[in-house]
Amino acid sequence: MTSILEGINSTADVTLSDDPLERVIGQQHAVSLVRSAVAQRRHILLCGAPGIGKSMLARAAYSLLPPPKEEIWLQRNPSQPDRPFVKATLVEAESCTNESPAEKPELTYIRPETLPFEIAAKMGYRCPACGAFSFPSQSVCMDCHGPKRSDWSEPASYHGLLRELSVISEPAQTSVTRIEGTYKLTYRRTFDDAIMVLHEREFDIETPQIENDDNRVLVSRDSSRFVHVSGSSPVELLGDVKHDPYGSAESLGMAAHLRVVPGAIHEAHEGILYVDEIASLGEYQKHLLTAMQDRKYPISGRNPNSSGAAVRVDDIPCDFQLFAACNVEDLPRIVPPLRSRIRGYGYEIMLNSTMSKSDQNMQDLVYFIAQTIEEDGRIPHLTTAAIESVIKVAEEMASRLDGQRTAFTLRLRELGGLVRIAGDIAVQDSEDLVLSEHVLKAETLSRGIGNGENLGHYPGRNREISKSYGDYFL
Ligand SMILES: Nc1ncnc2c1ncn2[C@@H]1O[C@H](COP(=O)(O)OP(=O)(O)OP(=O)(O)O)[C@@H](O)[C@H]1O
Ligand SMILES: [Mg+2]
Structure with missing residues (x-):
């Protein structure tokens, strides 16, 4: 153990990673599957004992996601008030909160020779007739002596004349925009022989909508798209429509589109829906499956006695990535089509509740202790002797809770406690x-509080888990 602690006096000397996935200890297999799942937008089922990092993995995965591209809006439907319209609008990438400045397109300067021909001609660098280069301040081509603007040759109408006069003093446009692939590129003349290229955002972005009586945002770009669901409330999962005693009656009641409450599946659009204890969703697992398959799901009032039941909004986008968590004994309660969907389009991962007693794992425990102190922010660092004592407890817990004699526990919530x-x-x-x-x-x-049992230890059950399911994979 001493070799692990060589060179440090306390946990203050431990350097920690900023990558939330690297801070997950002892679950390397799960971490690498989560990394590829995020890249491919796959669903995940995390299975294992309490306090071993299921929620932590899901949150870490969220930090890897790109910012959302869409906002979801509802709009009043004047001809059918109980059937509001839904619209997904693209948001500007640069205004999203979790984008790092480094990802913003940079300004580049280029020389006129590298401009596309028609842009060079429009900006006055090239003669449209013979292609020769000259400065924009020269209105006539030095090679063929023709005018450098093709529209000068148009009939000299009154308008043409005016145009001609104005371009004689300023023979070229200073800025020309053209669309290339999915970008707008604006070429702006900065000085005579250099051009600034502005990479603008994807060009099909619409102008931002404004909330008013007819339009409201249901899922905004600023809302967190990591949505945690626990429990079995269908309202929380699938959304609802609030009751109004006047229904959608014009000028009396509250308009239907204002009464719609988004479900977690909608709020997690383009993000992560984390469902704790998925089996407890019961029959609503099937609705979740439908939402996963269709990537859109209607919202209607769930209480048949409420005026909300008359309202329905179809096809509300819900393109989320599911992270579901459960204990091993609840696996049979997950409906087979949902498990099959996760297996087919994602991964089922069994998390370890212990790790072997190696130097590397001991080192990881030291990181874990230092992380706990950093996250708590109020407690002092541990001396090396104190670290050794915590590591001993980690070993003792593996034996007591999981029947593993030469291992460390990964029930790290408790060890953190x-x-x-x-x-x-x-x-x-x-x-x-x-x-x-x-x-x-x-x-x-x-x-002293109760020999562990009262703190969430389930010795018998967990011994069973480790016997029947090996290390991590189903
Ligand atoms: N593998 C791990 N690596 C680092 N820290 C961990 C790990 N597992 C748990 N922790 C610590 O314990 C805390 C609780 O873990 P987490 O909430 O992820 O457990 P869980 O598996 O979701 O538990 P539950 O089944 O009770 O929801 C984390 O915030 C973290 O501080
Ligand atoms: Mg959890």
Whole structure:
């Protein structure tokens, strides 16, 4: 153990990664599958004991997603008020919050020779007739002596004359836009022989909508697209329409499009829908499956006695990536078509509840302790002796909870709890560092509460898990 702690005096000397996926300890297999799942937008089922990093993996995966491209809007339908229109509008990439400035297109300067021919002619760098180069300030081609603007040769109508007069003083446009692939490129003359190229956003972006009585945003670009669902409420999952005693009656009631409540499936559009304890969704798993297949799902009022039941909005986009979590014993309660969909278009991952006793894994535990302190922000760092004590507890937990004698636990929520209690005791003792004795006291304290069972340990059940399901994959 000493070799792992060589060169450090406390956890303050440990350098931590900023990559949220690298901060997940002991689940390398899951981490690499999650990385490829995010790249391919695949669904994931995470299975395993409590507190081993299921939610943490899903949140880390979200940080890898590009910013959303669409906002979802609802619009009043004057001819059928109970059937509001839905519209997905593209948002400007540069206004999205999680875009790093480095990803913004850079300005480039080019020389006139590299301009496309027609742009060079329009900007006055080339003669449209013979193609010779000259400065835009020269209105006549030095080679063929013709006018450099093709429209000068148009009949000299009154308008043509005016145009001619104005272009004589300024013979070329200073800025020309053209569409290339999905980009608008604007070439702007900065000085005579250099042109600035502005890579503009994708050109089919619409002008931003404005909320008013007729239009409202249902899922905005600023809302987090990581949506956590737990429990079995269909309203939370699929959305609803609020009741109004006057229904959608003009000028009395609240218009239908204003009463629609988005479901988690809609709020997670282009993001991640994290469903904890997926089996507890019961029959609504089938609705979830339909939404996953169709990538759009209607919202209607769920209470038949409410005026909301009369309202329905079809085809609301919900193109989410599902991260579902469950315990092993709940696997049979996941409806077969949903599991088959996840298997076919994603991954089922069994997370480890222990890791072998190697130097690398010991090192990872040290990272974990340092992470816990950084995230808590209120407790002092651990001395190396205190780190050793936590590592011993990790070993003891693997044996007690999972029947693994030469392993470390990965029930890291609990191990983190122990570190935090030890930190609090050190603070009470006015110590600058957490000492080994604080860790031992913390352990006795947590055991005193009920020998582990009351803290969410399920020894019998978890021994069964590790026996029947091997390391991580179903
Ligand atoms: N593999 C891990 N690596 C690093 N930290 C972890 C890991 N597992 C758990 N933790 C720590 O424990 C906390 C709780 O973990 P998390 O909420 O992800 O567990 P979970 O598997 O979702 O549990 P539950 O089944 O109760 O929802 C995390 O915020 C993190 O601090
Ligand atoms: Mg969780």
